[in-house]
Amino acid sequence: MHKHLPGESIEQKIEERIEEGRFIKFLGKNVVGIADHIGKLVMLFLQIIFWTFRRPYDYKNINKQMNEVGVNSLVVASLTSVSVGMVLALQMGAASKNILGEPLYVGTAVGFSMVKELGPVLTSIVIAGRVGAAITAELGTMRVTEQIDALYTLGANPVKYLVVPRFLACIVMVPILTIYSNILGILGGFFVSVYKMAIPSTRYYHDIVDFMRGKDIMHGLIKCVVFGIIIALISCYKGFTTEGGAEGVGKATTQSVVISMVLILVVDTFLTNILQFVGIG
């Protein structure tokens, strides 16, 4: 409650109330807007599940998307993971040398970091940038040029025809690329350890296999399936809801990449907590 304080004029009070009104309106609009997006995302997700299990399968299109998401991302995923593996080995080697006098547990640090965190997160972020942007731009252009409406009128459901192949490609290819990135990252670390820090190769090997359990690998794989879902869902949703011509496509693409990347990092935090809580990794 506002009391009329001495020295406070009626105009000031009115001004304050207007400010409050504006603030509540601003807050309300945003809360409603976000709730609306979440609702539509859930609806899209349910539609994807429905159409995924409905025959016939469009193998040609699924294959094309798998190629696009998986095979065409190999180079960029390789470069990222090898570099990260090497840097990890260098840093861990230097740190343990400073503290303990010799490079210790380099394989363990590289292996665990890659398999549980950096493999899934970095691969997903690279794919969100490369594939997520392409999906939003393509679907967004189809939306603004009425091609998505045309699909409806020609008896094809756009979710079945456009989204399901991309969704399947993401949830299958992100984990496969992650496994590939993990291997390359560990190999990168291996080369630095063996040839730069003169760690015996058997020691690097045992540093990993003596400690790593099946559930550590599971931990990483569960994460990247979830990240794959995030990338497909956000990029398709943003593409489908694009409006406003070429400028709209640009905006939607940027938003799609930013939202996917931030969500991957935020969800990673929660997911790590949950997975550790239930005893997976």
Added chain:
Amino acid sequence: MIKLTGVYKKFNSQEVLRGLDLTINAGETMVIIGRSGCGKSVTLKHIVGLMKPDKGSVEVDDVNISTLPPLELQSIQKKFGFLFQGAALFDSMNVSDNISFGLRTQHLMNDEKQIQERVTECLRLVGLEGIERTMPSELSGGMRKRVGLARAIAAKPQYILYDEPTTGVDPIMSDAVNDLIINMKEKLGVTSIVVTHDMTSAYTVADRIAMMYHGVIQQVGTPDEIKNTADPVVKQFVAGTAKGPITLEDRG
């Protein structure tokens, strides 16, 4: 028969349709005229179920499509062929795949030879033989529109909706498009709804003309009735004069 009753549609704060009533009888060609941005395309999209009204109903053959679940709506949508304003050809497919798309997704034809024959036939109808393997990006605006038309008629739909079929097409081709619309009606008994502001085309193809203004139908009548109307709004529009009850700022 298509029947729109009291259809309201709002985009953000802009009310586009304000209680629109319109009935299109089976086998007739209805031309909808009106200023750009007055909601003609929106009306077409309501008829084919691409948009749902905020209030009111859209009935296709006595089925209210505004409340239908998606799968049932999809089976109704198969009755329609739709020529989009910008043709809306699929960029990733060549002309032949564009035209045969509906035939394949709706499993109307399974024999590849039969499909190719239908594609050639449709291309001949729009005067574009021999471009089956061309990609849409290599076509001119008018050609894209004609391929869009070929795609709309390929599955021999019961209803064909034309969104500005003669815009961006040269005058000779425009007359050919008019003939095509008339032929579709006479030979196949197709019901057509044509959105246009090309009055020559409207008078040529229409059984009835409906003028849209301020989100409702201002007047419906035969081409002669519209030509000799007493309604000042319709009179100004069909005569194409800048002076009258419709001002330049008033988008209708």
